[in-house]
Amino acid sequence: MDGQDKVSSLDACIKCSACTALCPVAAVYPSFPGPKSLGPDAERFRLEGIATYTRYLKDCSNCKTCEVTCPSGVRITDMILRAREMALQEGQTGGKDRRRRVRDRILGRAEYLGRLGTVFPNLTNEMLKLSFLRGGLENALGISRYAPLPAYKPKFKPTKNTSPANSKQVVYFPGCFVTYNDSLTGLAVVRVLEHQGYDVIVPAFGCCGVPLQANGEFEGARKNVRKNLSLLNPYLQAGIPVITSCTSCSLALKEEYPKSRVPGGELIGQQTYDLFEFLWFLHERGELKKDFQEVTVSLGYHAPCHLKAQGIGIPSLRLLRLIPGVQVTNLDSECCGLSGSYGYKREKYPLAMEIGGPLFARVQAGVTNREFQSIITECGGCQVQIQHGSGIEIKHPIWIFLKAYGLSLT
Template identity: 55%
Template sequence: MIVDSRDELAARLDACQKCNVCTAQCPVAKVNPNFIGPKGLGPDMERFRMGQFIQGETTLDDCSNCKTCEVTCPSGVKITDMILGARRAALKAPHKTTLGVKLRLRGYVLGRAEYLGKLGVIWPSMANQVLKIRLVRLALDKALDISKSGPLPAYGKPLEVTVGKGGRIRASASKQVVYFPGCYTRYNEADTGRILIKVLEHVGYKTLVPDFHCCGLPLEANGQFEKAHKNGLYNLELMRPYLEAGMPILTSCTSCGLTLKEDYPKLQTTSAQLVGAQSYDLFEFLWQLHEKGELPLDFQEVQASYGYHPPCHLKAQGIGTPALRILGLIPGVKIRNLDAGCCGLSGSYGFKAEKYDKAMKIGSALFEAVNVGAGRGDFQGMTTECGVCKVQIQHGTGIPTEHPVRILAKAYRIINS
């Protein structure tokens, strides 16, 4: 992806001279005493770095890219952009520390969530069984430093693509939307995508699902910046006719949504000028319909209670918690917003052997809040928009967790459970 120029970043540094709120709130800094924190790694180091790699700077990979620092920064400094820029510079520097074959291969594997998904769905039941074999997990740990204890998402029947390149648009595009499902929904939990499409049909919208590539965030997180850039350009070109027709681009994954809104507008293509303003989280879009009086309210009563986890990348979008507002309209539904911090998994961060214990410590406050609430009978299950947050919550607590669109689908009588 393309980030702000170094001069633009440097112009924001003075705002950080006396403030340390980002490090105080950073989930990694709370559990890792060797991590100097986002302020130290981003703005403080940037004064000396200014486009060159600092030899011996070893903590760049400790940042989980959760963006909590940017959410809490009172001056709007793009701290994670600085850290990602430093990672980029480190990979290009002639005196860079050479990663071993194991870590380079791991970065390639974990960054290619899309490719892993395409392999996993060829025979999902077999893939899931193989990944549960202890010897296989030990081999992955030994060969690639992929934690033998981490929760690997299961694969299932993939989400169907409904339009290819140059897909036709109806004369009136006002009741059509484009769905960007993301790798997790497309390959690991396609039922969420299918339910979303039925919900949108119920509220009067036809959903188009082009054959998108991965949004690029997992690639960036694992140092595959050039491939992430190519994916972004490919996806924007696929979106171009729909964006030019004024159609909304919807996401159900908060990380994909943040990438479309924040990173894609920085790419050098005409579509980039449109994508930020036309990208919406599903519930953000539905709430706007409700405010215009266009959301059907033919809900049946749903007698259920849930704890809600707001993902870090939802907070970074600055749209509040629209899922809570929508679910609050459904008779019988009780939702408790736990807001207990980062789950710790952070995409592929918690899958790495050396990061697994840190990831579990980061998520410990959330796990405790879930276990206490469920133990007291405050709620029976959990809900969250982020697929990997769901995986981590279930791993850390054993409490069943689902996407909030399933609750809405129950209220619309689209599904029973």
């Protein structure tokens, strides 16, 4: 975004403060000035080279609720992230922040942690349950001893059921959570796409870059974008759709990757689909397989913040209602509070739990009152946080489709 574009975006802000009124962080943290103050208000000073107070920039969770709320389409979190990067470049950090930077570098490298954690996943999971280890991580690095670190599973390695003569292909971008923490969900995604008649291509992608960006590793995030785009470009040039089952990954591929001026960046925004966005697209074209078996289940559904930010509605909810026997209730809920690695940090964990409190209570009440039996959501982080806060098991919606189609993972 050049200077003129920045000014135009600022001019679009009508100072209505809707973004701050609905910001989940501002709702539980009275000292937080809110997205309007940190974004459009402070951006005018920054553009004039006038120093602004940077303390609260790191308290933004990057949930993008402000951008969903803004009636003028102002890219508020983009401004806040740019300001954070500028502050880091200028060394505007204190003594405590140096230790936290080490912590943030570790949390930002989800794929490195995943590679290590999946070597001996069962041993890793047992070690992460040890109270003295969690206490040590909190004292040394500031990773909350209470935060719900996701369990590691064997690394996602999809089997190839391809047909040389098949002209229908999609590229699957699994994301770090599926790759290292939930490989079976990744296999379920592949099976459902194959059931639609597609060969599923899974290149050796790295992290989408969102965890790096959220933890201040901006150049590392850009490096990952370039690496992934180099893998994607041949498929993009061939017009092959890119599918991801993680809402944060799909948002990044649609909004962040086009900013990269490397081959493929000009195409990826138009060729990337959220998994259920793609399946709904097939439904609208009359191509979705509807050989559903009845699945008698009542579900509560949580829409992730990064799905809302894509402006595509809730396609999984519409598709679930096509399956005989499925009853699904939209919880119409706000942020779960975790926001990627935000809620893992010692100083942020209480905020994350308070942000997610109303959602946890809604889930518990719905199950207790038998309004629904279980909870579904696309976001792996939301799954971990809601289960942590409510005690109710939660899964990705693709499992309902796998069952409805009568498919197995083998």
